[in-house]
Amino acid sequence: MQARRLVKRSSLGSRRLSAAGPPSAAQPSPEPGARGVPKPESSWRPPRREGSGAALEEEDEEEDVVVDVEEEDDADEAEAGSVGSPPSEPAGPVKGHGAARGSLKATSIKREMTFTAFQQEDIKSGLNQKLSDQHFFPLGMKEEDSKTADTKKPGRVHEHEKESTRSVCLLEQKRKVVSSNIDVPPARKSSEELDMDKVTAAMVLTSLSTSPLVRSPPVRPNESLNGSWKEGGFVPSSTSSSGYWSWSAPSDQSNPSTPSPPLSADSFKPFRLPSQTDDGIDEAETSSLLFDEPIPRKRKNSMKVMFKCLWKNCGKVLSTAVGIQKHIRTIHLGRVGESDYSDGEEDFYYTEIRLNTDSVADGLSSLSPVSPSLASPPSFPTQDVSKSELSCAKTDTKGMTPLSRSAPTNLYLVHTDHAYQATPPVNIPGSTKFMPNGNSFSISWQSPPVTFTGVPVSPTHTRPAGSGEQKQQIQTVLSSPPRASVGLRKPRGEGKKCRKVYGMENRDMWCTACRWKKACQRFID
DNA sequence: CGTGCCGGGGT
DNA sequence: ACCCCGGCACG
Numbered sequence: 001m002q003a004r005r006l007v008k009r010s011s012l013g014s015r016r017l018s019a020a021g022p023p024s025a026a027q028p029s030p031e032p033g034a035r036g037v038p039k040p041e042s043s044w045r046p047p048r049r050e051g052s053g054a055a056l057e058e059e060d061e062e063e064d065v066v067v068d069v070e071e072e073d074d075a076d077e078a079e080a081g082s083v084g085s086p087p088s089e090p091a092g093p094v095k096g097h098g099a100a101r102g103s104l105k106a107t108s109i110k111r112e113m114t115f116t117a118f119q120q121e122d123i124k125s126g127l128n129q130k131l132s133d134q135h136f137f138p139l140g141m142k143e144e145d146s147k148t149a150d151t152k153k154p155g156r157v158h159e160h161e162k163e164s165t166r167s168v169c170l171l172e173q174k175r176k177v178v179s180s181n182i183d184v185p186p187a188r189k190s191s192e193e194l195d196m197d198k199v200t201a202a203m204v205l206t207s208l209s210t211s212p213l214v215r216s217p218p219v220r221p222n223e224s225l226n227g228s229w230k231e232g233g234f235v236p237s238s239t240s241s242s243g244y245w246s247w248s249a250p251s252d253q254s255n256p257s258t259p260s261p262p263l264s265a266d267s268f269k270p271f272r273l274p275s276q277t278d279d280g281i282d283e284a285e286t287s288s289l290l291f292d293e294p295i296p297r298k299r300k301n302s303m304k305v306m307f308k309c310l311w312k313n314c315g316k317v318l319s320t321a322v323g324i325q326k327h328i329r330t331i332h333l334g335r336v337g338e339s340d341y342s343d344g345e346e347d348f349y350y351t352e353i354r355l356n357t358d359s360v361a362d363g364l365s366s367l368s369p370v371s372p373s374l375a376s377p378p379s380f381p382t383q384d385v386s387k388s389e390l391s392c393a394k395t396d397t398k399g400m401t402p403l404s405r406s407a408p409t410n411l412y413l414v415h416t417d418h419a420y421q422a423t424p425p426v427n428i429p430g431s432t433k434f435m436p437n438g439n440s441f442s443i444s445w446q447s448p449p450v451t452f453t454g455v456p457v458s459p460t461h462t463r464p465a466g467s468g469e470q471k472q473q474i475q476t477v478l479s480s481p482p483r484a485s486v487g488l489r490k491p492r493g494e495g496k497k498c499r500k501v502y503g504m505e506n507r508d509m510w511c512t513a514c515r516w517k518k519a520c521q522r523f524i525d
Numbered sequence: 526c527g528t529g530c531c532g533g534g535g536t
Numbered sequence: 537a538c539c540c541c542g543g544c545a546c547g
Contacts, residue, residue, distance in 0.1 A: 516539065519530055
């Protein structure tokens with residue numbers, strides 16, 4: 001540490017010095033080397049910098065070296081030793097098991113609509129039992145993921161891995177069990193079932209690679225958006241597996257002891273399990289999941305997929321494709337009895353909403369260990385939309401667990417898959433260019449934390465896992481618009497900027513942005 | 526060619 | 537996060 005500091009400091013100092021010239025006051029000698037670019041006027045600069053810069057520098061140095069270094073080291077160690085481990089252990093493992101288990105059971109899938117509860121209950125318990133009897137599956141799960149998820153807390157790691165492994169086996173289990181035991185989709189066409197199986201397999205893989213990353217951030221249900229989102233700040237959100245949660249969501253009504261939001265570990269588990277139970281049922285979701293996978297994994301971001309009913313005046317938001325389909329089918333299309341029959345018509349009436357938050361992962365890793373982070377950050381304009389929709393979803397479905405509800409705290413855009421469909425709530429990036437000052441929107445494109453993508457949702461055609469690449473491509477295309485806008489540079493601001501105003505000589509007077517060759521902050525167009 | 530600033534790299 | 541710079545598009 002010490003060394004590093006010194007090095008850094010010294011390098012800094014030397015740079016400054018070389019740029020500003022030697023400490024000795026009036027150094028008449030020109031400074032061609034100052035910035036690499038010989039500038040006659042630059043000779044003007046040195047004295048100035050010296051006065052403030054150099055002197056301060058030295059002071060700083062002393063302070064740091066003598067005082068800071070050692071103390072900080074100590075502090076660090078202390079932290080690592082005492083603070084680091086204790087909290088994590090009790091909080092993680094204990095709750096993880098107890099709560100998870102409890103809610104797992106309680107969380108037995110209760111489909112809001114047509115599904116018969118008892119069947120699921122059966123399956124559930126069966127699964128549970130097997131689960132407990134069974135041990136780790138030799139199935140190699142993505143270690144990297146789980147590791148990335150929880151790096152620093154050993155206890156946690158174990159716990160988590162265990163969990164994951166178990167989940168895996170559960171999944172496997174379910175795959176077998178579900179298809180045989182579950183009659184949930186009694187009337188489903190056999191061909192579909194076959195496809196489903198494939199898909200399911202794919203999904204298992206997908207979920208394996210994806211979910212371990214998932215760390216539900218401890219967030220409050222009503223959480224509003226993080227005001228600092230545009231600064232790259234992380235926003236609490238769910239992660240890629242959020243798609244799963246959807247299923248567990250409805251269950252929370254049946255579950256008296258809803259997993260406490262603040263605890264990522266426990267909430268994580270209960271959600272995963274139930275979710276897996278349904279994958280065999282939900283092919284649409286599966287396909288969407290497949291869709292998700294490439295990007296989220298690549299970007300190490302989190303994603304929440306929701307499905308919004310486009311029926312006019314409805315706007316219901318469900319977290320599963322099937323759910324929304326059913327909703328449409330029963331509510332809007334009026335096919336109550338035949339809950340399972342899907343002619344695919346429904347998907348014309350809903351759209352997929354994709355919430356994406358990059359850099360959440362980082363935030364998560366730091367958040368999940370402890371902090372409940374209850375404070376809700378300032379919200380920003382666009383949030384209203386999401387909020388209202390969310391609340392809608394919540395009330396309608398009761399499907400959103402506190403967690404899943406917390407996820408959408410991000411700004412999100414909705415994209416209609418079918419162009420001919422009605423009213424996409426928000427426009428697609430491409431159109432952004434029209435914004436006069438392009439502020440509100442262009443920002444969202446550029447800001448990494450949020451990405452929007454529309455994905456075709458068609459429950460009727462399934463795909464084998466192999467087609468993942470295609471999907472990825474598609475997705476790339478879809479999500480590219482924002483990127484594309486980058487290619488089209490914004491028409492350079494006309495007003496005078498620091499450079500012009502102050503000139504090269506007074507570079508120090510420039511706004512920092514200008515100094516960094518970034519968009520001027522002082523004279524904004 | 527000067528300027529504004531994006532993208533990316535270093536610390 | 538801060539700092540810097542290569543390089544590009546615009547005028």
